Amino acid sequence: MVLRKLTGSAKSRHQLSETLREKGFSESVIGAVLDRLEEVQLIDDAAFARMWVRTRHETRGLGRAALRRELKDRGIAEALAEEALEQLSVADEDAMARELIGKRLRGVALPAGHDAAARKERDRQTRRLVSMLARRGHSPGAAFQLVREALEDHTAEGMP
Template identity: 40%
Template sequence: MRLLTDAPRSRAQLRDAMARKDVPEDVAEAVLDRFVEVGLIDDAEFAGMLVRTRHQERHQSRRAIAVELRRKGVDDETAQVALEQVGSDDEESAARVLVRRKLAQTASLDAQVRARRTYAALGRRGYPPAMVGRILREELAALDGADEVVPFDD
């Protein structure tokens, strides 16, 4: 119960926490079943909330969010349904925001360094290099009025 007061958790996270406290497996499953019955745990709602917050606030890609959901014990089917909230256009818009932010942060640096740092930042958030390269070229062209050489071909 204490873990649920801090933040929503998946059933698997709570099961793991009880296992660390040496709660017998049958007791843990009974408690978790009861939590589901009364609505204290709902993996579908948990996954949906995580997808919304990670995408809107942290601008993470669907791939990065899927990895986090898997790590938190959400099954693949539930994760897929939750990830449908983020469309391709949403993902590209979030990537564009990150590219613009990174380019603004690195404005005083060489174009190659700016591109390299932008690729790295978006790669850590799970964005594919081809998408990053295309958006980066577009944003550099919009900023500078001309195409600059960007490393890492699509």
């Protein structure tokens, strides 16, 4: 059963132990099975964490905070999670955030004026974009700065 779980995708030791617990296995059996799987390198929480960070960042655009939360939910030790998160640089996170912002701004017409209606629309877009980045685990300060820059560029280009 544990090998079947590992066939679909990599799992952390914690995830597998939860599966075995749900099936009613004793703690001694769970420990022995998982120790053996680690011994033959079928379970490796450090490798799992590195792979998780890389793929979730690339496919979902998640930032450090969201990735840290997800690793914790999967039972990855804090030290292993931090080690895996080190592979993401600030430049990587910023590039991903810019890409996400760019996707959201495609086809959005922003008013270029300084009147109340134009400011209101830019503020609304700023809130939406910063919130989207925050939900994906990007730092609020960096998110606000990147959104402001993107909106300035978008307005200056006069892109619809």
